[in-house]
Amino acid sequence: MTADVLRMPRPGFGPGHVHAVAGCYFVASFAALGLPPFLTEILPELGDRTARWAGLLYVVPTVFGALGAPVWGRLADRFGRKRLLLRAQLGLAVTFLLAGWADSLGTFTAALVLQGVLGGTFAASNGYLGAALEGTHLSTALTLMHGSARAALVVAPIVVGFLSTWLSPHRQYALLALLPLAAALLLAALPEPQAEEADLTEMAQTSEPAPAGALRSLYALEFAFVFSTVISFPYLISLVEERIPGASPTPAGVLFAVPHLCYLMAAMPVHTAFRDRARAGIVFGFVCVAIGLAGHSVADSLATLIGVRLVLGVGLTLGLVCLSVLTADCVKGRSPGGLFGSLEFFSKAGAVASGVAAAAGSARYGPTAPLLTGAAVALITVCATILRSLCTRWSHTCPR
Template identity: 75%
Template sequence: MSVQALRMPGSAFGRSHVHAVAGCYFVASFAALGLPPYLTEILPELGDRGARWAGVLYVVPTVFGALGAPLWGRLADRFGRKRLLLRAQLGLAVAFLLAGWADSLATFTVALVLQGILGGTFAASNGYLGAALEGVALSKALTLMQGSARAALVVAPIVVGSLSGWMSPQRQYALLAVLPLTAALLLAALPEPETVRQAERKPVTASEETPTVSLNALYALEFAFVFSTVISFPYLIQLVEDRLPGTSPALSGVLFALPHLCYLVTALKVHSVFQDRPRTGLALGFAGIALGLAGHGIAGSLPALIAVRLLLGAGLTLGLVCLSVLAADCAKGRAPGGMFGSLEFFSKAGAVAAGVAAAAGSVRFGPAAPVLIGGAAAALTATLLPTLHLRTRWSR
């Protein structure tokens, strides 16, 4: 990717700044993404011998993050996006330190609540980028941010598992608090983006072809996308074991990671193909998710599971990239902090709804239920997508 591809014309805010923001999100999200799968090991040490609260505590940061995201976004527009991004990183560090040294279930729960309220680094990072960039440059930056999230989701659990032989997962919260602290120090050297944006903003001309969904439609699509994809996460390992008894944990982990690896390998290429037709790409993405998840319900061999995971990865990549393009388009002329904060609310709401539906469906119908529910949701969204409001300015 060239420097110009991630820079507003004439701006000092370029590729190095975008990569710095994405890199800081990657390192700061390690504990947030890598440690929750180990709650069943952490909670017995805090008095919950059967880890009965693991499912509830898994979504506590997400719930409180959703509630806080719109407020933090509006405060960023008022007081400065860099300042609020630094606040998010420092807030994570405080929450991780408290979680790492908690000596009771109540204290640990408070730490997770604070992680949700004080964190929000993804929305804060996107709001920061939205103030500095627009159009294709912003959509590419958002695509890179999603790549950072996918990479952390793949790498963090592996690193945490490797460290578990030397340090308990709970104490790793305290150790990993150094990462958001380091990220805050790095981000302190970046410019306040608002001054760059005001100086370099280009007026949108009639010659630019800009497909746009309404903001409410974007929120609905974000919720539906997150719901239909995240619902398959919690019980995938159980589904693999049900279909392929005796599968090693390492192989199960690879199967879990395959869709995210697809994104890392192909996202920028998909962006170049669909940046001018995100609505088509999004429809294909939801269709791929629907078919991939439906395939999980019938796949009974390792090659079949690999194939449906790759199909899900193709849908995941198309959906994430095209949602980034639509979000960048909706950000034009809007306060980016408030918009991306609200978008994060609907994203996290979709994740919480997916967790509840996955738990209920799995208990009632077995480990295949979550993927079938997610597939049905994706198919319904793909069907309804043509009815969503679309405004298009055609170049003449």
């Protein structure tokens, strides 16, 4: 079996299966991504009249998701990726029902904790795909999965806001529990991705796993990228209100969506262009993220804000796509469940750290502080990545 054959999907696993997994992740993400922005409206119904716990509860599912992801990943490698993916979808359905019918702050908090512990659909979906695909096929599938997350991030808050006219965001948790339940029913019809024994033997002989240093580098890049991009989310509306006094919520919503829409439009062409030079792409992506974030500090009109958000969108697209390529390289010769579970831990750790940094910086220095912090982290990552590349090249060329 040649290396090209090893890159092909497993028999019986085609593009339709990949799109089904991505579609299921999209619908299951609706409540998880669309309802947290409405916590300030949900918590007064549960006794927290000033919604003072909104910031903490926003990150509760992320924290517990980070803690549980590596464990669920290893269990998927042991007991089957499809089985653990179904568990994740059904876990979300149960926790959304509990959150929707919670009648106290304590019960609602417990539901969010369980959402983090029992969820993990992104890592589970990627682990499932990682067992069925390799190389370019896998990185393309991972790029599509990130697109599902971006689409849900853009569409879900709009749909939740529209439904709020008839049903409170709190009760929408129970309604949207139907989505991961429907996803589980669809996923139940998909095959369990398994390699034939001959394939496994051939793969062990022809495909060596990436060195441990590459895996550590991937985890570090994932943490830094999530930190530097997510830190721009929480206080964007405050920044827009400061720069464009009297503006309606619509411009802020559009500005929030611009980088994600950029990814949806350009991800696949960028994957084609950078799949053979992912390291260069990730460096360029971090540079664009740094420029875009720093540009927010001087943007003082709708046009300039759109411009810096587009630059941030270029960085977001390059970063996510090239991280997908690097991840696909690291999966070779490794158990996909464990790798994607660990990767999810570092991703969520970056999100939590960015939330803490954003809250602390904004409280002390205003809404531009989180953006400048993210830009600084992005630039430090660029310097560290270039330095590591130079050291690696020097060690290979230096006479022994």
